[in-house]
Amino acid sequence: MELIWEGIKQSLGLLLTGDPEVLGITALSLQVSGVATGLSLLVGIPLGTLMALARFPGRALVVSLVNTGMGLPPVVVGLFVSILLWRSGPLGVLELLYTPTAMVIAQFVIAAPIVTGLTLAAVQQIPSQFRLQMLALGASRVQLLRVLLREARLPMLAAVMAGFGGVISEVGASMMVGGNIRGQTRVLTTATVLETGKGNFDLAIALSLLLLAITFLVNWALTWIQQRRR
Amino acid sequence: MRGLRLGLLLSLLAAAPAAAERSAVILATTTSTQDSGLLDVLVPLFEKKGGYTVKTIAVGTGQSLALGDRGEADVVLVHAPTLEREYLAKGTLVNRRLVMHNDFVLVGPPDDPAGIKGGKAAGAFGKIAERGSRFVSRGDNSGTHSKERALWKAAGIAPKGGWYVESGQGMGATLTIASEKGAYTLTDRATYLAFKKRIRLAILLEGDTPLLNIYHVMEVNPARHPKVNAAAGKAFADFMVSPEAQAVIRTFGVEKYGEPLFFPDAGKPEPGSEG
Numbered sequence: 001m002e003l004i005w006e007g008i009k010q011s012l013g014l015l016l017t018g019d020p021e022v023l024g025i026t027a028l029s030l031q032v033s034g035v036a037t038g039l040s041l042l043v044g045i046p047l048g049t050l051m052a053l054a055r056f057p058g059r060a061l062v063v064s065l066v067n068t069g070m071g072l073p074p075v076v077v078g079l080f081v082s083i084l085l086w087r088s089g090p091l092g093v094l095e096l097l098y099t100p101t102a103m104v105i106a107q108f109v110i111a112a113p114i115v116t117g118l119t120l121a122a123v124q125q126i127p128s129q130f131r132l133q134m135l136a137l138g139a140s141r142v143q144l145l146r147v148l149l150r151e152a153r154l155p156m157l158a159a160v161m162a163g164f165g166g167v168i169s170e171v172g173a174s175m176m177v178g179g180n181i182r183g184q185t186r187v188l189t190t191a192t193v194l195e196t197g198k199g200n201f202d203l204a205i206a207l208s209l210l211l212l213a214i215t216f217l218v219n220w221a222l223t224w225i226q227q228r229r230r
Numbered sequence: 231m232r233g234l235r236l237g238l239l240l241s242l243l244a245a246a247p248a249a250a251e252r253s254a255v256i257l258a259t260t261t262s263t264q265d266s267g268l269l270d271v272l273v274p275l276f277e278k279k280g281g282y283t284v285k286t287i288a289v290g291t292g293q294s295l296a297l298g299d300r301g302e303a304d305v306v307l308v309h310a311p312t313l314e315r316e317y318l319a320k321g322t323l324v325n326r327r328l329v330m331h332n333d334f335v336l337v338g339p340p341d342d343p344a345g346i347k348g349g350k351a352a353g354a355f356g357k358i359a360e361r362g363s364r365f366v367s368r369g370d371n372s373g374t375h376s377k378e379r380a381l382w383k384a385a386g387i388a389p390k391g392g393w394y395v396e397s398g399q400g401m402g403a404t405l406t407i408a409s410e411k412g413a414y415t416l417t418d419r420a421t422y423l424a425f426k427k428r429i430r431l432a433i434l435l436e437g438d439t440p441l442l443n444i445y446h447v448m449e450v451n452p453a454r455h456p457k458v459n460a461a462a463g464k465a466f467a468d469f470m471v472s473p474e475a476q477a478v479i480r481t482f483g484v485e486k487y488g489e490p491l492f493f494p495d496a497g498k499p500e501p502g503s504e505g
Contacts, residue, residue, distance in 0.1 A: 086302050087457045097302075098256065098285045179287045182270065197402045198265045199424040 007205025014206055021183075026210060029187040032100050033168040036107030040115045040163050043108075045156065048119025049149065066120065069113025074106075078176030081106040085177065098179040103187070106177045107167035114166055118159030122152040157226040161219050168215055188214075255462035256285045258295075258303035260373050261400050263445070264288035266420040266491050268482055275478065276469045282462045290400075292371030298323050298448065301455025304463035307470065309373035309445045312380060322455075323448040329470050330479050330492045331444045331501060334377055335422060336435035337405070338363075338414035346414075351438045355385035362393040364413035368404050369396030373443070378416045381440060405429055418443055420483070420491040442501050445492075447471070471496035 014022045051063060083089050085097040085105075096102045126148055134144050149156070171189035178185030180194060188211040195204040263269050264286060273284045287297070291308040298306040299322045306323065308314060317323040336346065336354055344363040346354035358365055359382075367389070368375040382389050395413065397404045401421040408415040409429035422433070435441075447467045452460035469475055476494035483491035495501070 086300070087455070088300060088302070092457070098287065179285060181285050181287070182273075184285065194264075197261060197400045198267070199402050199421075199428065201428070 003201055004205060006202040007209060010202050011206035011209040015210070022207070022210070024183065025186050025188055025191050025207075026214065028100060028185070029168060029189075029211070030214065032103045032174075032187060033107060033164060036104045036167050037111055037115075037160065037164040039104070039108045040111035041160065044112050044115030044159070044163070045119050045149075048116040048159075049123050049145070051116070052120045052123035053148075063120065066113050066117045070117045072110055072113060073172070074110055074170040074174075075172030075176070077106050077109050078173030081109065081173065082176050097177060098181060098185060100178070100185055102177040103174050103185060106173040107170070110170060110173065111163035111167045115159045115163045118162055119152070119156055122155035122159065123148055125155070126151050154226055157222055161222050164218060164222075165215060168218075169211070253282050253459075253462065254285050255282045255305060255459055255466050256287060256303045257305050257307060257466060258287045258289060258293070258297040259307040260291045260294060260309055260445075261288045262309070262373075262418050262420055263307060265400070265402065265424070266483070268479070268492065271478055271482060272470070272475055275475070276466060279469070282465060284466065290370060291373035291376065295323070298450045301450055301458050303450060304459045305447065305449050305466045307445060307447050309443055310376040311444055311446070313373075313376055314446055314448065317448070322451055324451045325464075325467065326446050326448045327467060327471050328495045328498060328500060329445045329447050330476075330494050330496075331442055332419050332492045333436065334374065334416055334441045334443050335419050335433045336414065336441075337408070337417055337422060337431040338434050339412045340430065340432040342432075342434050344414070347434045349435065351381055351435065351440045352385040354435050355381055355387060358414055359385070359387045359389060359393075362391065364393050364395060364411055365389065366395045366397055366404055366408040366411065366413045366415040368401065369398045370400075372401075374401060374416060374418060377443065381416070384440065405431065423483075423487045423489075423491070444495075444501055 051059070051066070081102065082097065084091050085094070085102055086092055087097075096105070130151075131144065131148070134147060139147070169189065171193055174180075174185075174187055175190050175193065178187070178190065180186050180190040186194075188207055192204050192207045192211070195201075195207060259269070265288075269286055269288075273286060277283055287294075287303065289297070291310045291313065294303070294306045294308050295310070295313055295317055297303040299317055299320070301322075307329065314323070314326060318326055336351070338344070338346070344354075344357045344361045346357050349357075367378055395407070395411070397407050399407070401417055402425055404415055405417055405421065405425045406429060407413075409431050414434075415431075419436075422431075447470045449460070449463045449467050450458045452458045476496050479492050479494040480490060483489065
């Protein structure tokens with residue numbers, strides 16, 4: 001227990017003194033996971049909406065695949081993205097391995113199915129009579145889509161939170177494709193693993209608390225947006 | 231509002247650091263050199279010389295050698311002489327040079343139930359197996375694991391059974407597990423010193439020649455892997471055996487632990503016994 005208390009004190013100290021290394025690590029965590037979540041929204045929301053509204057053969061299979069993708073193990077994603085980005089791999093010429101860009105790619109692969117799946121569920125829960133009514137009232141396709149997305153915006157914010165929460169907290173993929181390089185690809189989760197390995201448990205606890213605080217703040221802001229328009 | 235959000239996203243995207251510079255050297259190494267903090271001192275020193283930035287991938291000796299073997303790293307710093315020689319023979323890694331050593335110690339419960347204290351390594355491993363005292367192995371093909379296997383072999387034992395536990399984790403985690411289970415384990419001295427305060431394990435055997443822990447640097451053979459940054463790999467290897475780096479190694483850790491964690495060996499003959 002004393003150790004946890006030490007960690008709390010140390011994390012406050014790190015924040016208050018503005019330790020440049022810890023601030024850099026925190027900023028990179030936010031940047032990588034923020035960009036990955038942003039990209040997964042750009043892809044996941046249209047894709048999820050399309051899958052919710054369209055009827056095509058094999059749809060059940062595709063939906064199952066997306067739902068499975070929502071639980072993709074980060075280490076598995078890390079391993080495959082690593083192999084793709086290896087010098088000897090198909091994307092080796094890009095020289096992206098062990099860069100923040102590689103981490104964004106891996107986290108995008110983790111977050112995109114989460115956003116897609118939850119968007120799909122959010123749009124699908126709108127009763128189909130509602131759609132028919134809109135069309136009967138003479139709404140164009142674009143108008144219909146806008147209304148549907150507005151109706152689904154609350155559960156879709158949950159999709160944003162789940163996607164961001166999934167990637168900011170994952171360690172397996174970031175460790176593998178980023179390499180946990182000091183000053184380059186070290187993020188809060190990989191730094192926590194490193195400090196635990198070094199036996200610096202108090203610093204590891206401090207980093208964990210920082211991660212929890214950030215996740216809380218982001219979710220709190222999103223929840224505020226979500227609930228304010230009720 | 232929408233424009234602002236888009237702008238924010240774009241600025242985040244633009245800020246994501248671009249692809250690796252050509253001058254980056256990928257160093258695959260064992261966790262002990264990173265966990266001890268040695269590389270945090272040596273790498274900035276090397277980078278300051280200009281020319282290269284270092285991407286340190288600390289993954290354990292087995293994986294480091296495998297990455298080098300595939301040409302996914304430019305230079306490796308590892309501590310498993312037997313394994314190293316396999317890759318030398320294969321020709322994927324070249325120019326193996328002695329950098330430094332420290333030693334492994336056999337640690338266990340302070341009351342030493344198997345009675346190994348003060349003996350020789352081979353005898354100690356024999357006693358642990360005979361008595362079936364619990365032993366935690368890294369089990370991860372790391373340099374330490376490679377050394378441990380060599381020591382069992384030297385004792386003429388194939389460890390198996392309920393008493394032999396494989397953690398599959400790093401040295402720090404393995405020490406913690408051994409402490410919680412009241413078990414014996416083989417560890418490098420540096421990691422033990424870092425964890426000493428938090429675990430109930432005492433050094434029961436040290437100083438025997440087979441317990442030497444020897445670090446070599448090896449370059450990845452550009453003839454096998456044309457994409458390798460050979461010049462950078464060689465520059466880093468040269469740096470590790472340079473008088474400057476060797477001087478840093480000599481005094482590293484003295485301030486924190488009252489004793490050095492590594493002993494510089496560049497240019498010296500290969501130490502007698504190896505794992």
